[in-house]
Amino acid sequence: MSRTSPQRTLTTCCAMHTLHDGLSDVSYVLLPILAQAFNLSLAQVGIIRSAHRASMALFQTPAGLIAERLGARNLLAFGTGCAGLAFIALGQSAGFAAILLALFCAGFGSAFQHPLCSTLISHAYPGDGRRAALGTYNFFGDVGKFAFGGAVSLLFVAGVPWQLPVTVFGSLALAGALSILLLLHETAGRGSQHAAAPSGGGRTRAGWGIRNRQGFTALCLIEIIDGSTRTGFLTFVAFLMIAKNLPAGWAALSVPLILIGGMAGKLACGFLAERIGIIRTVVITEVATGIGILLMLVLPDVAAYLLLPLIGVALNGTSSVLYATIGDLVEPHRLPRVFGLFYTINSVCGLIVPIAFGLIGDAFGVTTSIALIGMLAFATLPLCLMLKPALRAANV
Helix, strand or coil: CCCCCHHHHHHHHHHHHHHHHHHHHHHHHHHHHHHHHHCCCHHHHHHHHHHHHHHHHHHHHHHHHHHHHHCCHHHHHHHHHHHHHHHHHHCCCCCHHHHHHHHHHHHHHHCCHHHHHHHHHHHHCCCCCHHHHHHHHHHHHHHHHHHHHHHHHHHHHCCCCCHHHHHHHHHHHHHHHHHHHHHCCCCHHHHHHHHHCCHHHCCCCCCCCECCHHHHHHHHHHHHHHHHHHHHHHHHHHHHHHHCCCCHHHHCCHHHHHHHHHHHHHHHHHHHHHHHCHHHHHHHHHHHHHHHHHHHHHCCHHHHHHHHHHHHHHHHHHHHHHHHHHHHHECHHHHHHHHHHHHHHHHHHHHHHHHHHHHHHHHHCHHHHHHHHHHHHHHHHHHHHHHHHHHHHCCC
């Protein structure tokens, strides 16, 4: 049986992260355009965004469980192909229901990517290189978000219909599915091998292989709050800028501006965590996120616009630290299912939060929604105290 080199595994997974996160987050840029084209309410906008997250929430954990038996390569190619077909269908949508169905199917396809790629990389880099490899992988997710979102925003400003880039992105995903089959030669055997034997000759822990339940619970709760803050802000920031009297096309550029900072944050926060510690890094990024979002409400339009990349550094940087910490709290042979669970938690946040804050925005205004999102970030601080003993026990 041939085995894919660690470098090729990392390169292929980074490319798939670029593709899938680009497909996922380009919907943030599409939302104000779709709202105007189909006369959608803020609640309907939230439901559309949640459709993608709902399917990811349903299928990420099963994807991890199946991968422990069947391996990751074929499942990853299958999911990527499904996402591509869904985006091609989205380009032909003519109303709210069709958009909802297309994004649900796109979410199903993308549900395979995060847990399977994270597991492939963790198995390819089981030692000290794991944090750097996963940090690189996370960075390329933001590359996709910026590249896809930025391209669509510029095309909108130039007057190109939204259907054209959506169809092109779907075709790229189909090509990506084929590239997985060509580049990743590792098959089910490797996944089964990891499932069968824990590393280091230690005894197998039953169930999910979680070494410290209190620490892992704290990590999950921090991820819930961090993911809710990020999803809520990215969903409605363009509407806040429109309320500040920016044109819709320029307001749609808000998300790419945030993602510029987010790309830097993914890399910088990984290095920062190595230097000053995980807990201190999370505290710094969450406080900076909350303060930055609240400042958006009081600053004038141009100043608020220029603040967006700085907010992005903290808003997206925390996730890179959290994902890299999973391997410190979980047995290696259970990584597929735990990565699936962790990404499912993130997807559930993406399912509930846009609807909740959309309803609040419809009732009390988008400014109130953004204010609540900013204050939510500070709720992570007491949870950091809960996580600290587990990291100390793991010698992190």
